[in-house]
Amino acid sequence: xxxxxxxxxxxxxxxxxxxxxxxxxxxxxxxxxxxxxxxxxxxxxxxxxxxxxxxxxxxxxxxxxxxxxxxxxxxxxxxxxxxxxxxxxxxxxxxxxxxxxxxxxxxxxxxxxxxxxxxxxxxxxxxxxxxxxxxxxxxxxxxxxxxxxxxxxxxxxxxxxxxxxxxxxxxxxxxxxxxxxxxxxxxxxxxxxxxxxxxxxxxxxxxxxxxxxxxxxxxxxxxxxxxxxxxxxxxxxxxxxxxxxxxxxxxxxxxxxxxxxxxxxxxxxxxxxxxxxxxxxxxxxxxxxxxxxxxxxxxxxxxxxxxxxxxxxxxxxxxxxxxxxxxxxxxxxxxxxxxxxxxxxxxxxxxxxxxxxxxxxxxxxxxxxxxxxxxxxxxxxxxxxxxxxxxxxxxxxxxxxxxxxxxxxxxxxx
Numbered sequence: 001x002x003x004x005x006x007x008x009x010x011x012x013x014x015x016x017x018x019x020x021x022x023x024x025x026x027x028x029x030x031x032x033x034x035x036x037x038x039x040x041x042x043x044x045x046x047x048x049x050x051x052x053x054x055x056x057x058x059x060x061x062x063x064x065x066x067x068x069x070x071x072x073x074x075x076x077x078x079x080x081x082x083x084x085x086x087x088x089x090x091x092x093x094x095x096x097x098x099x100x101x102x103x104x105x106x107x108x109x110x111x112x113x114x115x116x117x118x119x120x121x122x123x124x125x126x127x128x129x130x131x132x133x134x135x136x137x138x139x140x141x142x143x144x145x146x147x148x149x150x151x152x153x154x155x156x157x158x159x160x161x162x163x164x165x166x167x168x169x170x171x172x173x174x175x176x177x178x179x180x181x182x183x184x185x186x187x188x189x190x191x192x193x194x195x196x197x198x199x200x201x202x203x204x205x206x207x208x209x210x211x212x213x214x215x216x217x218x219x220x221x222x223x224x225x226x227x228x229x230x231x232x233x234x235x236x237x238x239x240x241x242x243x244x245x246x247x248x249x250x251x252x253x254x255x256x257x258x259x260x261x262x263x264x265x266x267x268x269x270x271x272x273x274x275x276x277x278x279x280x281x282x283x284x285x286x287x288x289x290x291x292x293x294x295x296x297x298x299x300x301x302x303x304x305x306x307x308x309x310x311x312x313x314x315x316x317x318x319x320x321x322x323x324x325x326x327x328x329x330x331x332x333x334x335x336x337x338x339x340x341x342x343x344x345x346x347x348x349x350x351x352x353x354x355x356x357x358x359x360x361x362x363x364x365x366x367x368x369x370x371x372x373x374x375x376x377x378x379x380x381x382x383x384x385x386x387x388x389x390x391x392x393x394x395x396x397x398x399x400x401x402x403x404x405x406x407x408x409x410x411x412x413x414x
Contacts, residue, residue, distance in 0.1 A: 004325040009333075027301070027334060033294030034338025034391065035345060037287035041383050042346030042375075044287075048280040049379065050372035052273045056232070058196040058367055059269055061133030062203060063262055064102075064226035065235050066242060068092075071258045076265075077106040077121045081221035083251040091245055092227065097238040100228040102129050107211040107223075109176040111204075116164045118201075122174065124208035130228065134192050134205065141168035141190030150209040153189035157200035161191050174204075176214050184210060195363035221253075235261050291338075291387070292394045299331050299395050324399040328392065335391045339384060350375050 070080045084103075093101050105124040110117055127146045134143060134155060144153040156166065166172060168188050176182045186206065194200055212221070229238050239261040246257040263270045303310070313323055350373045353359060357370035 005329050027298050030294040030298030031334055031338040034291050035341035037291035038342025038387055039346035040287050043349050044280055044283045045379050046350045046373040046375050048276045050374035054372040055367050058194050062199045065229045066227040066239050066261050067224045068257050068259050069224040070255045077108050079223050081217050082255055083220045083253055095241050097229045097234050099230045100130055102226050103222040105208050105211040105223040109174045112173050120204050121202045122211050123203050123205050124211040126208045137192045137194045139193050144189050151207050152186050154186040155190045155205040158191050158193040159200040195369055196367050296398050299398050331395050
């Protein structure tokens with residue numbers, strides 16, 4: 001029989017012990033400290049992961065995980081063409097982490113209506129284009145119908161639609177300047193909104209054959225290959241694999257390939273996102289410190305309250321470690337109660353924000369209109385395990401105070 005555990009249960013759960021306990025306010029504060037600390041940790045980690053995933057998905061949605069283009073000093077959107085062979089495409093697609101490969105062409109231009117004009121990037125896509133991102137952010141109309149014959153349908157952003165006062169079904173003219181000015185008429189088939197203003201104000205999605213003809217390129221020539229991976233965490237390794245697959249292997253026009261991950265294309269965004277990890281660590285450390293201080297205070301009060309009992313147990317032959325175990329068991333009960341409430345509050349707040357988006361954000365500042373949250377089960381379990389271990393671990397040293405209590409003096413202690 002575990003005598004220490006039995007006595008700890010009697011001390012903690014007995015009705016008489018609960019009624020006569022003078023330390024109830026302090027114990028309650030310690031329990032609340034654990035609950036609040038754990039809840040804040042769960043919410044902080046969920047917000048950081050959710051925000052990073054949301055912003056990353058916005059950036060990736062416009063540019064994919066990895067891009068292959070031509071080496072050039074030209075504008076990022078007006079690069080020379082590449083003509084990838086079918087064998088190269090097959091080799092890339094055969095890589096373990098590659099999920100999808102698509103061809104795109106981008107060309108800069110100017111939109112003009114009867115009263116306004118705006119600079120844009122025309123992005124041409126083919127029938128194999130992955131529409132998942134734009135389908136998710138589509139607010140009006142439909143996606144362009146890319147089929148066997150070329151179409152002049154165009155998907156524009158709400159920001160462009162507002163600036164040029166366009167609606168679904170409206171026609172607009174786009175002008176492209178090379179040696180001569182060339183014009184194309186488009187029809188608005190749909191409107192999307194991502195809240196990523198830097199890209200929303202630029203991109204118009206249409207049939208790949210339109211910019212191909214504007215550039216006077218052959219059917220097999222494109223601006224870039226966009227590659228999607230199965231696991232974004234492995235994007236750097238996959239980028240290296242693709243680099244070695246394409247290195248020193250020019251296309252039919254003797255153009256050398258350049259392979260870049262989205263982290264290399266927009267490093268400022270990902271550096272900013274990495275700073276959020278530091279904020280999360282600061283919050284976790286502070287919450288650990290607060291919870292630990294509360295539990296140490298609670299344990300010392302428990303020991304003070306049971307000084308007479310400690311003296312009697314020592315007089316009966318109990319060792320210091322036996323008595324320390326008794327109070328550590330009692331502390332575990334308090335930690336467990338605090339963690340139960342902390343999980344209930346923290347997970348509850350995350351669920352409410354996930355489904356109802358109660359906390360708004362300025363999309364011009366944060367790229368999202370609400371606080372995004374993601375409850376990662378692995379991180380949630382890890383937080384609970386670490387909180388439990390650390391909370392119990394930091395109580396071992398304060399429990400050493402029991403060894404300093406004299407039986408003779410403690411029995412008389414009041």
